[in-house]
Amino acid sequence: MTSGSVLLEAKQLGKQFKTGSGTLDLFVNLNLTIHAGETIAIIGKSGAGKSTLLSLLAGLDTATSGTVEFEGKPLESLTDAERAKLRADKIAFIFQSFHLLPELTAQDNVALPLEIRQQAGAESKASEWLRNVGLGDRTDHYPSQLSGGEQQRVAIARAFAGNPALLFADEPTGNLDEATGQQIVEQLFSLNEQQGTTLILITHDLELAKRCQRRIQLSNGAIEELS
Amino acid sequence: MSSAIPRIARRQLWMQLRTIEWRVLIFAALLAVTLTSFLSIVSDRLESGLLRESASVLGADLVVRSSRPIHEQRTELAKELGLTTTQVIQFPTMVGAGDNLILSSAKVITAPYPLRGEVITDPPMSATVPEPGTAWAEERIIDQLGLSIGDTLQFGYADLVLTATLKQSPDRGSGFNTLNPHLLVNKQDLEKSAVLGPGSRAEFRLLISGENSALKSFETQLKPTLESHERILSLINDQPVTGNALANGLSYVRLSSLTTLLLASLTILLALRRFGHAQQSRSALFLSMGLTPKALVTLYFWQLGIAATVIALLGGTAGALLASLADLWLSGLLPQALPNAQWSSYIIGPALGYAMLLLLGMPPALEQAKVPVAQLLRSDQSSTTQKASWGLYAVSLVLLSAVLLLFLAAPAAAAVLLVMLGISGLLFGWLAQLILHSLGHFLANRLALGRLLIMRLRQQRKWHRLQAGVMVLLLMLLSVIWVARQDLVKEWQAQFPEDVPNYFLINIQEWQKPGVDQFLADREIDTELYPMIRGRLVDLNDAPIRPQLNEEQLKDNSLRRELNLTWREQPPVQNQIIQGEWWDPESNDHQISIERDMLEDLGLELGDRLGFDVGGQPVSGVITSVREVKWESFQPNFYVIFSPAALQSYPGTWITSFKLAEERKAQANELLREFPSLTLIDIDQLMKQLAGWLERLAESSAFVLIMTLATGLILVTITLLQALEQRKTEVALLQTLGARATETKHLDLLEFGLLGLVCGSLAVFSAEITLAAMNEFLLKIPLSAHWELWFTLPALASFAFIAIASLLRAPLKIEQCYAILKNNG
Incomplete structure (x- = not known):
């Protein structure tokens, strides 16, 4: 995938929920085109549907109407196994609450997605990525022995280790204090730039959103691209 | 991956x-x-x-078992078909050494033996049958008699040298034979010992082995001619062990x-x-x-x-x-x-x-x-x-x-039990929750925490149903088994009055009777000898009995084996005539006094004529009286007693039972020394053995019970754990809203205390009903309340709930409360 070509495209996307009194449209006819290498922030109030949009874009949920195409292929036409393979090969996530496995060392946590892909040299690649995030001396530490910021750095290393085309970051600084959050953001954007990964970031933080090339506001079931 | x-x-x-x-x-x-x-x-x-009667344990491929000596033609038929045979005679007998006696199961054998499986001895012997004049005994005989290899033991009139300990042997026989320690004796010593006279009680077995086709042919030819005292045991149609107490x-x-x-x-x-x-x-x-x-x-x-x-x-x-x-x-x-x-x-x-x-x-x-x-x-x-x-x-x-x-x-029994346990658990859970609900409403305005308690009971009702179902079932089962076990043992002991005989003397031959009478009279042993003649019930009112009976009656044990018959002038003291009259001296006909159960089971009436086959001779008589027999009296008891003229001329043996106090037990040894061929059965030893097995059975039940209790408590723990998050959130909310930590603790105590009380009371109630039903219909003992349960079960249940809940419950600080609410919000 060359930089600038369309990586992900949502066409006429709609999501409906059943409620006790009928149905609720979270969004209707939503269109969004994301190019390879772009950084995009999705902002919006609580309950606006940011996570649902992310789930649809990542192929984790199915839309009520419309399609999401990844590299031109509609995600809804893929089987569970094909979607799993897509996630393994091309997509990575960074979560607000890190989600590291407590029984694995930092190195094993980073190596995990590589092992799932049955990639050779998982361990050396994992320690290389830990060095990249400044945790080269903490490879044998368990998550419980690391601070919140360090844990999120391990999660960032894990996300980049698989060399993904698309990275979803869901409130990556939400569980961290401001200073640590700032460091994490610097690291995330610098690695993203180095790797040329497409980044879709969900955040409440407008300052953080400003670091992205594009900002999309989700409100009242529609998106608006902010300048 | x-x-x-x-x-x-x-x-x-x-x-x-x-x-x-x-x-x-x-x-x-x-x-x-x-x-x-x-x-x-x-x-x-x-x-x-x-127990297992199969494979090498049978000692052969096929066995013909009989209560009478094996017919010549059985052995001949087997030989004609090219099969190998050998005979075994097994019977209970007292074996002695010095002043010690032990009831053993003697197995008289002749080579080749066994036909399948092997006899293992210590020291190992090259032969599989003891030499004439020697015997091999199982450990318990050796221990009890204090013997060593090379010592002599007394087997009837014969003195045999113990040459080996019997470690393992197939062909254990049936009934008590399996549990009594075995003594292997060469057939050549049987006559010298004179322990077996005509009519003596023994099991005769013909062991057969050979080609499968020949065995099948033997079985097919034998079956139509099989007599009531014979049974075939084979590997092909081996019947499972049934009816055996163990x-x-x-x-x-x-x-x-x-x-x-x-x-x-x-x-x-x-x-x-x-x-x-x-x-x-x-x-x-x-x-x-x-x-x-x-x-x-x-x-x-x-x-x-x-x-x-x-x-x-x-x-x-x-x-x-x-x-x-x-x-x-x-x-x-x-x-x-x-x-x-x-x-x-x-x-x-x-x-x-x-x-x-x-x-x-x-x-x-x-x-x-x-x-x-x-x-x-x-x-x-x-x-x-x-x-x-x-x-x-x-x-x-x-x-x-x-x-x-x-x-x-036992899939059928287990399935019934499974369903019963399931239904009772559901019922108890539902009842307990209903009672808790009513109690909550009753306490709502009477206690400071009453309103909160109602909320808690409503919130936890699903878990209370499960916890109560398990706890009530557990406590009920435990108390029923515990109490019933005590009642059973009491009832078992109460059956036997102090002065019941503790020795049975059987196989007394006609010629020995005057001597035995004299021996007993000299020692002032108060007893009476009964003649015993074996006969099979064949006719009812001068026509074959089988076609006249229904299917259920045909299954009656009295038709499936030979009965021990006796004759006497006077009714036995320990029997009570409940219908009809004892012998009418005017009558010229033979008369019969019959035991009540047999009369009822076969649908007989006073005036019916019963015909028996006694050693090939027909003997019949009219039923003139019905007796109630106390089987647990340890007196010689008979289903059928004839008037003397009917059986007097038939050959038979004599039987008696008597009581010897502990200090006079040496006289039993004297009796055997004087009449070595008699079979003396020490009932005390037998009872001790039976009591031992009962005790072990009770112990294994207790072991299973302890395991059940442990699993039950673990189950209650996991059910409490399931609702733990919910409870924590509720406690956090209450404390954030202003409740003190002690108040939330008291609420827990109140909830579990009440749950325990309700479970304990339901358990008492259901246990009492079950015990009353068991006492009334099974044990037939007077009903009584078990007051100790009324206090212990509710206390135990409350204690168990409170203890487990306290172990799982950690007190919450106010800052933790906020964190919990924030995370779960």
Whole structure:
């Protein structure tokens, strides 16, 4: 995938929920085109549907109407196994609450997605990525022995280790204090730039959103691209 | 990933062993596997040592068993067909050395012996039959008589030299023969010993082996000519051991383990369900990294498989270790050391452990594949909760029930018990919750915490139903078994008045009778000798009896074997005439006095004429009286007594029983020394042996009960654990709203105290009803209330609930409360 070509495209996307009194449209006819290498922030109030949009874009949920195409292929036409393979090969996530496995060392946590892909040299690649995030001396530490910021750095290393085309970051600084959050953001954007990964970031933080090339506001079931 | 999955599963399990649900699960599964391993190994050893009538244990391919000497033509037929035969005579007899006597089962044999299987002796002997003038005895005889190899023992009129200890031998015989210690004697010594006279009680066996076709042909030709005193035992149509007290006891213990297995299964089910819920975000993470749903399920099955392997190894070893103590535990009761168990019995417990974990783990493992990855995205708090797949749970429970029923080997009885336990549990749970609800309303305006209590009872009602169902069932079963055991023993002991005879003397020949009479009279032993003649009931009112009876009556034992008949002038003192008159001196006809049960079971009436076949001669008489017989009196008792003229001229033996006080027991030895061929049965020894087995049965029940109690308490723990998060949130909310920590603690105490009281009271109520029904219909003893239960059960239940809840409940600080509410909001 060359930089600038369309990586992900949502066409006429709609999501409906059943409620006790009928149905609720979270969004209707939503269109969004994301190019390879772009950084995009999705902002919006609580309950606006940011996570649902992310789930649809990542192929984790199915839309009520419309399609999401990844590299031109509609995600809804893929089987569970094909979607799993897509996630393994091309997509990575960074979560607000890190989600590291407590029984694995930092190195094993980073190596995990590589092992799932049955990639050779998982361990050396994992320690290389830990060095990249400044945790080269903490490879044998368990998550419980690391601070919140360090844990999120391990999660960032894990996300980049698989060399993904698309990275979803869901409130990556939400569980961290401001200073640590700032460091994490610097690291995330610098690695993203180095790797040329497409980044879709969900955040409440407008300052953080400003670091992205594009900002999309989700409100009242529609998106608006902010300048 | 294929190689990474087992590694991740192992690490995941290792870390999760620290969680309470895995600890509870492992403990419950270990108890279940240990118990089943122990029971299957011990049952197998007891069965193959004492009960199983198959393979080499039969000592032959086919056996003809008879209560009379084997017909010549049976042996001839076998020889014509090219089969190998040998004869065995087995009978109970007292064996002596010095002043000591022991009741043993003598087996008189002749070479070749056995035809299948082997006789093992210490020291090993080249021959398989003792030389004439020598004998081989099982350990208990040697111990009891204080013998060493080379010593002499007294066998009737013969003195035999003990040349070896009998370690193992096939062909143990039936009934008491299997439990009494064996003495192997050469046939040539039988006549010299004179222990067996005409009409003596003995089991005669013809052992046969050879080609299958010849055996089948022998069986086919023999069957139509088989007489009522004969039975064929063969490997082809070998009948399972039935009606044997020890076999029944074993299946009772196995059945009683069902409650433990059921509780353990429920515990494992709840623990795995909780585990499954706790795994959802982990599973979502794996799926987000591209692990396929199939690989994720494989990962969880690996984890369950590793846990099951550890449990199988530990539980199987614990069960085997406990079983290896069985020899010690049954010491003094076993005639010989038990053989080793078959390897298959060692894998039953571990296999059950695998079945439990994998079947009950199937629903939560499969559910992981459906976990939405989106639940990891927290910005909108949009986590989705999974609905339980009830269909999957139903399938796994049905499969597990099938496995349990198979293990218990009595599927029908176990299925009934399973359903009964299930229904009673549901009923008790529902009742308890109803009572708690009413109590809550009653206390609402009477207690400061009353309103909160109502809220709590409503919120926890689902768990209260389950907890109460389990607790009531557990306490009821425990108290019924505990009390019934005491009642049974009391009833058993009360059956025998102080002065019941403690010796039976049988096989007294006609020519010995005056001598024996004199011996007893000289020593002022108050007793009476009864003639005993064997006969088979063949006619009713001068026509064959069988066509005149219905199917149920035809099954009656009195038609299936020869009866012991007697004749006398006067009615026996210990019998009571309840219908008709004793002999009419005017009548010229032979008269019969019959026992009540036999009269009723065969549908007979006064005035009916019964015809017997006595050694080929027909003898008949008219029923003129009906007697009530106290079988537990240990007096010679008879179903049928004839007027003297009918049987006086027939050859038979004499029988009597008498009481010898402890200090006069030496006279029994004198009697045997004077008349060595008599069979003297020491009832005290027999009773002691029976009491020993009963005691062991009670002990094994107690062992199963302890296991049941332990699993029950673990189950209550896991049910409390299930609602723990909810409780924590509620306590946090109450404290944030201004309640003091002590108040929330008091609320817990009140809730569990009440739950315990209700469960205890329901348990008392149901236990009393069950005990009353048992006393009325089974034991036939007067009804009585068991007041001790009325206090202990409610107290015990409340204590158990409060104790477990206090262990799980950690007091919350106000700052923790806020954190909990924030995280769960």
